[in-house]
């Protein structure tokens with residue numbers, strides 16, 4: 001016991017502790033300084049996909065604090081209900097509902113929308129947040145490569161099925177959570193579904209580029225409707241998104257990587273701030289087809305400005321999801 005206290009009194013331990021505390025506050029200061037505070041958004045009806053964990057869960061928590069009515073559209077109903085209970089307890093907002101949505105199934109998406117429309121005749125904000133990253137080659141229920149299928153195709157169908165409600169409730173907003181990885185992406189016109197070859201990193205970047213192309217194409221189609229649509233990069237955020245990465249699957253790798261990256265990673269709370277900015281900031285009432293990061297407008301990759309590819313992707317997405325808009 002005495003030895004333990006001797007160790008604690010050692011100047012090295014004190015220095016390491018002071019360094020750790022210093023880094024913690026510096027990280028919080030650097031990330032927190034950029035955020036705005038928004039007033040209560042009473043009465044807004046919001047859908048957040050993939051909101052039982054990570055950035056989505058924090059987004060719901062922050063919206064719940066602002067008195068929104070929130071639908072948590074989640075694949076894992078049990079985890080979502082647990083998350084919802086925690087949020088209700090913390091915010092005392094009882095207008096938070098869990099509804100099942102599997103973006104890897106077109107039937108599930110259609111059922112979610114049908115049920116939602118029976119319950120609600122308003123939708124002010126749709127936040128397309130759910131995502132899967134660098135998974136091994138897998139297919140959705142409809143045979144789409146999983147990352148393009150969930151991150152883009154699923155949200156494409158969901159959004160289009162909800163457009164009538166968004167238009168009716170205008171001014172309203174669509175927020176697409178993309179990633180800085182869109183800058184590494186290319187739309188593989190000859191092999192969009194990765195049937196000839198598959199690389200998990202390329203497939204993720206392709207799906208996140210698709211988010212930005214979809215945002216820009218949809219913004220054009222929504223001109224004059226009062227519905228805006230914007231995309232964003234939330235930052236590098238400490239969440240469960242890396243669950244498919246081999247290095248994070250063993251304890252040692254996870255420990256080393258998390259320790260090394262920790263000072264540079266945002267907390268989920270800070271990672272949710274650009275989503276909140278895109279969803280709530282009054283200065284963005286008429287801003288559409290744009291891309292944000294750190295609560296500010298940012299340029300997109302040249303590939304995301306290619307309108308021809310945007311049109312190609314839209315037409316393919318209509319064919320794949322058996323829908324025409």
Ligand SMILES: NC(=O)c1ccc[n+]([C@@H]2O[C@H](COP(=O)([O-])OP(=O)(O)OC[C@H]3O[C@@H](n4cnc5c(N)ncnc54)[C@H](O)[C@@H]3O)[C@@H](O)[C@H]2O)c1
Nearest residue numbers: 050053054055075102103104130131179236237239240241
């Ligand atoms: N964490 C980061 O550093 C980072 C960086 C850039 C972009 N993003 C993007 O942010 C978004 C949120 O990711 P996160 O970091 O909070 O990760 P996360 O893994 O904690 O959250 C992703 C959510 O998506 C849900 N999801 C996955 N497949 C689904 C499906 N088929 N149907 C319905 N929901 C499904 C998961 O269940 C989970 O709730 C993603 O779109 C991701 O690409 C994250």
